[in-house]
Amino acid sequence: MQKLCLGVMIACLVIFLASGISLAQQKFRIGYADPLTGTFGRDGNLVRDAYNFWGDLVNAKGGIEVKGKKYPVELIVIDDKSIAAENAKFTEKLITEDKVDLILGGFGSDSVFAGSAVAEKYKYPLISGAASSNKLFERGFRYYFSTLGKATEEVRGCVDIVQILSPKPKSGAIIGSDILFTALACEGYKKYAAQNGIEIIHSELFPITLQDYNSMLLKVKQKNPDILFVGSHLMVAMKTIKAMKEIDFSPKMVTFSYGPTVPDFVKSLVKDAEYVVAASEWAPNLPYKDPLFGTARQFNENYFKKYQRYPDYVEAASAAGAYAMQVAIEKLGITPPVKEEDRVRLMEELHKQNLMTFYGVVKFGPDGANEAHPPVAVQIQNGKLLNVFPREAAEAAPWYPMKPWKER
Amino acid sequence: MKRRWSILLTAIIIVLLIAPYSGISGYMVRFLAIIFLWIGKTGCWNIVAGYTGYIDFGPVAYFGIGSYVTGLLMAKAHIPFLFSILLSGAISALIAFPIALPTLRLRGAYFGIATLAFAEAMKQIILEFDQTVGVRFFEGPHGITLPIGPGNVSFYYVGFVIMIAVIGITYWTEGSKFGYALRAIREAEQAAELSGVNTLREKTKAYVISAFFLGIIGGVEAYWLTYITPHMVFDVLITIQMVVMALLGGIGTLLGPAIGASFLTIIYELLHRDFPYTYAIIVGFIVVIVVLLMPRGIVGTLEAKLRA
Amino acid sequence: MLLFLQSLLNGILLGGIYAAYSAGFSLIFGVMGVINIFHGEMVMLGAFITYWIFILFHIDPFLTIPFSIISLFIFGYLIQRFVINRVIEAPPMISYILTFGIHLIIAYTALWIWTADFRTVTTSYSGFNANISGIIIPYARLATFGLAIIVVAGLYILLYKSDVGRAIQATAQDKEVARLMGVNVKQIYAITFGIGAAITAIAGSLISTYFIIFPQMGLSYTIMAFCVVVLGGMGYIPGALWGGLILGVVQSLTATYINAGLSGAITFILLFVMLVVRPSGIVGKGIVG
Numbered sequence A: 001m002q003k004l005c006l007g008v009m010i011a012c013l014v015i016f017l018a019s020g021i022s023l024a025q026q027k028f029r030i031g032y033a034d035p036l037t038g039t040f041g042r043d044g045n046l047v048r049d050a051y052n053f054w055g056d057l058v059n060a061k062g063g064i065e066v067k068g069k070k071y072p073v074e075l076i077v078i079d080d081k082s083i084a085a086e087n088a089k090f091t092e093k094l095i096t097e098d099k100v101d102l103i104l105g106g107f108g109s110d111s112v113f114a115g116s117a118v119a120e121k122y123k124y125p126l127i128s129g130a131a132s133s134n135k136l137f138e139r140g141f142r143y144y145f146s147t148l149g150k151a152t153e154e155v156r157g158c159v160d161i162v163q164i165l166s167p168k169p170k171s172g173a174i175i176g177s178d179i180l181f182t183a184l185a186c187e188g189y190k191k192y193a194a195q196n197g198i199e200i201i202h203s204e205l206f207p208i209t210l211q212d213y214n215s216m217l218l219k220v221k222q223k224n225p226d227i228l229f230v231g232s233h234l235m236v237a238m239k240t241i242k243a244m245k246e247i248d249f250s251p252k253m254v255t256f257s258y259g260p261t262v263p264d265f266v267k268s269l270v271k272d273a274e275y276v277v278a279a280s281e282w283a284p285n286l287p288y289k290d291p292l293f294g295t296a297r298q299f300n301e302n303y304f305k306k307y308q309r310y311p312d313y314v315e316a317a318s319a320a321g322a323y324a325m326q327v328a329i330e331k332l333g334i335t336p337p338v339k340e341e342d343r344v345r346l347m348e349e350l351h352k353q354n355l356m357t358f359y360g361v362v363k364f365g366p367d368g369a370n371e372a373h374p375p376v377a378v379q380i381q382n383g384k385l386l387n388v389f390p391r392e393a394a395e396a397a398p399w400y401p402m403k404p405w406k407e408r
Numbered sequence B: 001m002k003r004r005w006s007i008l009l010t011a012i013i014i015v016l017l018i019a020p021y022s023g024i025s026g027y028m029v030r031f032l033a034i035i036f037l038w039i040g041k042t043g044c045w046n047i048v049a050g051y052t053g054y055i056d057f058g059p060v061a062y063f064g065i066g067s068y069v070t071g072l073l074m075a076k077a078h079i080p081f082l083f084s085i086l087l088s089g090a091i092s093a094l095i096a097f098p099i100a101l102p103t104l105r106l107r108g109a110y111f112g113i114a115t116l117a118f119a120e121a122m123k124q125i126i127l128e129f130d131q132t133v134g135v136r137f138f139e140g141p142h143g144i145t146l147p148i149g150p151g152n153v154s155f156y157y158v159g160f161v162i163m164i165a166v167i168g169i170t171y172w173t174e175g176s177k178f179g180y181a182l183r184a185i186r187e188a189e190q191a192a193e194l195s196g197v198n199t200l201r202e203k204t205k206a207y208v209i210s211a212f213f214l215g216i217i218g219g220v221e222a223y224w225l226t227y228i229t230p231h232m233v234f235d236v237l238i239t240i241q242m243v244v245m246a247l248l249g250g251i252g253t254l255l256g257p258a259i260g261a262s263f264l265t266i267i268y269e270l271l272h273r274d275f276p277y278t279y280a281i282i283v284g285f286i287v288v289i290v291v292l293l294m295p296r297g298i299v300g301t302l303e304a305k306l307r308a
Numbered sequence C: 001m002l003l004f005l006q007s008l009l010n011g012i013l014l015g016g017i018y019a020a021y022s023a024g025f026s027l028i029f030g031v032m033g034v035i036n037i038f039h040g041e042m043v044m045l046g047a048f049i050t051y052w053i054f055i056l057f058h059i060d061p062f063l064t065i066p067f068s069i070i071s072l073f074i075f076g077y078l079i080q081r082f083v084i085n086r087v088i089e090a091p092p093m094i095s096y097i098l099t100f101g102i103h104l105i106i107a108y109t110a111l112w113i114w115t116a117d118f119r120t121v122t123t124s125y126s127g128f129n130a131n132i133s134g135i136i137i138p139y140a141r142l143a144t145f146g147l148a149i150i151v152v153a154g155l156y157i158l159l160y161k162s163d164v165g166r167a168i169q170a171t172a173q174d175k176e177v178a179r180l181m182g183v184n185v186k187q188i189y190a191i192t193f194g195i196g197a198a199i200t201a202i203a204g205s206l207i208s209t210y211f212i213i214f215p216q217m218g219l220s221y222t223i224m225a226f227c228v229v230v231l232g233g234m235g236y237i238p239g240a241l242w243g244g245l246i247l248g249v250v251q252s253l254t255a256t257y258i259n260a261g262l263s264g265a266i267t268f269i270l271l272f273v274m275l276v277v278r279p280s281g282i283v284g285k286g287i288v289g
Helices: A002-024 A041-060 A084-096 A109-121 A156-164 A180-195 A214-223 A234-246 A263-273 A296-307 A313-332 A340-352 B002-021 B026-052 B060-076 B081-103 B108-133 B152-175 B177-194 B199-225 B236-249 B256-272 B276-293 B297-307 C002-032 C039-057 C061-082 C092-114 C139-161 C163-173 C175-180 C185-207 C215-232 C237-257 C260-277
Strands: A028-034 A064-066 A069-071 A073-079 A102-104 A126-128 A144-146 A171-177 A199-206 A227-231 A253-256 A277-280 A355-357 A360-362 A376-381 A384-389 C129-132 C135-138
Touching (some): A041 A073, A041 A296, A041 A313, A064 A313, A084 A102, A084 B026, A084 B199, A109 A144, A126 A313, A144 A313, A156 A253, A156 A376, A156 A384, A171 A180, A171 A214, A180 A199, A199 A214, A214 A234, A214 C002, A214 C237, A214 C260, A234 A263, A296 A313, A313 A355, B002 B152, B026 B152, B026 B177, B026 B199, B060 B081, B060 B199, B081 C260, B108 B236, B152 B199, B177 B199, B236 B256, C002 C039, C002 C185, C039 C061, C039 C092, C061 C185, C092 C215, C135 C139, C139 C237, C163 C175, C215 C260
Parallel strands (some): A028 A073, A102 A126, A126 A144, A171 A199, A171 A227, A253 A277
Antiparallel strands (some): A355 A360, A376 A384
């Protein structure tokens, strides 16, 4: 009996101390649901790395500074297994059960579409840097923000680049996997190809589960387009290159909506990755900077130091999104625990924001899309991703036309 | 003994009915609603697999068909929800009928593969239809956006009603002549056939009933999620979960699906956040252990012990 | 015309790939009646063994094949002997579910330790192909096609001309009688599974050179193996070749002349029709029910 009483007293003491400690150590609890496994597991992990990069940098300085006091940041992530319904469920859990202060977006249009609907309902501003489907911005939401532009606009750089290529390409073929983002990228290609006077001689969406691309690409090769435009994620991009080499298909240029900017692409494909052009919204040589991350170049190098790999633009966009939220919090003087009125003010502030970051200008339009982001095109030259368009931002001239496989 | 169970059951039902208003969080309401719908889905699978012994690997086809029927009706024709989901059920059942006739003649693995093939084919057809035929109907990869629905509480009750309906149908089946015919098919099909049971007709009845409810559930989840794509609603993972939940709870038992669905969903919630990869590994181990040590599932093993 | 021939050739080579990784599945089902849902994981493991040896020790992928054969043979043997064998007498549903559980364990453990990165083996000669009067023949795929033929022929010889093979066949036909004749059925099952695993591993090793590999790739290979083997006849080894070729050619021609999306739908429709109309497979020698 005595032992029991003693035990209970010690337990109470511990709990008291623990709660005391946690009260003293006030912090911002930021949650997000993200695909860490499943089809987009690879990409979802990149977003997690980006948020952690931001969080660690902020915490190294003691935390977010509000009214002279510093509040560390705690990031809470839940794996949605690349299933949209799960993302909605977990976003709701983070908000209603875990009662996080703030919400961020995970990877991928499907997941973010579902999660942001929940965030909108509970009036939690959600900033994502890894989803760009146009539909995300067509819902009339006020609480959804994206540091990326719309999917159809993201690929603009890859098509406008023809303006500086000579001899000017005349025809193009568009292929893409049959999921939302890539299908939209294909629409973007179509739109800008028309504006640039490129004739589209073939256009096809194929199943994301398609194992063998050879026969499909054969048809495209037959039509002999100058440019191959591909709506892709990493896996599709890698498969396309391997297939192109196997069937000896060398158009004058091949460009991907996403994939080549992820380091795995060059690492795995080595020499076969040369000449590939890709859409990007950011490159380390651009003249952007901010007080937290430094210049774009510094962000790039520090990222490498932490993760032994360079960041891709989605990671940059995600980190910038977290930073945008931080700046708004600091400006409004919001402290944890964050209340609903604070979040409403946060939403309004984000709409007013016009912020320069290492990622470029972050200015959210009324529909939440980042208005001020000129898409860029990068190309893999000697194993490195270099900015090749537009000219003002270019680090190098584009290599054109692509050297046929047999001549390499 | 029976009275004790009935009282317990009634108590549980009352608790569940008032739960959303008892101050539990929105997340908890959602969580319970999800369990109800999984019990419904697993229960549907159980009606076929548990009682006829025919292991279906394509039930998600009807779930997906139901989602799309509701999606198209609500988004494009502005048909109200309840009417849409009933139509979803009806159309799923209608499609199930001509599929049942040829496939239910197959045995074991072949039936499984045929149903899987059907589900995959459905997914691909809906994905490629617009592009191949040149129209805008299913919207392929772009998916369908449904109107915004009511809150979680409404879906909680809808899910609850469906769950009761599925369990109810299973209960009715168990005690009816229909149920006996099904079990005869499971134990010794040829003997059943010889003794005058029209096995194909009975199997088809079970299959179509299962499809009907799966279609309704598909419609409900489409409205709840507000956005559907073929990849989401024809996902083979949905079938896999139904199978594992039924196995865990006990295939061919009345409450097996309920126990299995609850158990697995709870484990998922507990493990999932801190152990994203290991969740699946643990489920794998659970499956292996259950199969090796408790092949009748939780309910089945308990029933056997009680009988002994 | 050239387009047609090229597409046809692509289809034949693709068929060879399908056959190479499906033959093991057919063998295991034919002898033991087990539908192995972690079959695709064996392809994945073979591919990753080759990948890691290539990356870490810079050994040519073709030379890594003996490693995958031995590793997967041992793996298959042990899993059958100590796990699957326990349910061999039970209804088939039980073995599906068991092998499904094992699939989850292997696929997600691989995901955990190797992460979701997409990988591929790119050698200096990757993608090399021969160009014969305008028709392109990728070498790596040709090698896999050759492998498929060798595997089928090899299995055939094993089954009909060797003692082990005869024991396997006897066990497949009637294990009680085989047991009475002195065959150690447990051992035979384990060896068969080991062989099935080993040949699948070789296919996996080769596949790493022209497809993208990742820990969760297994399930789609398992599903495809089902299709191939049903078309060709379950348990009938040469059927893996027929099934593979039919699927490969149909998919290829559909992708070239209509669209790639339809090739997926057609595969499953074809499978469905075959099951309903002629479950014993195209040549009619498959085991039914």
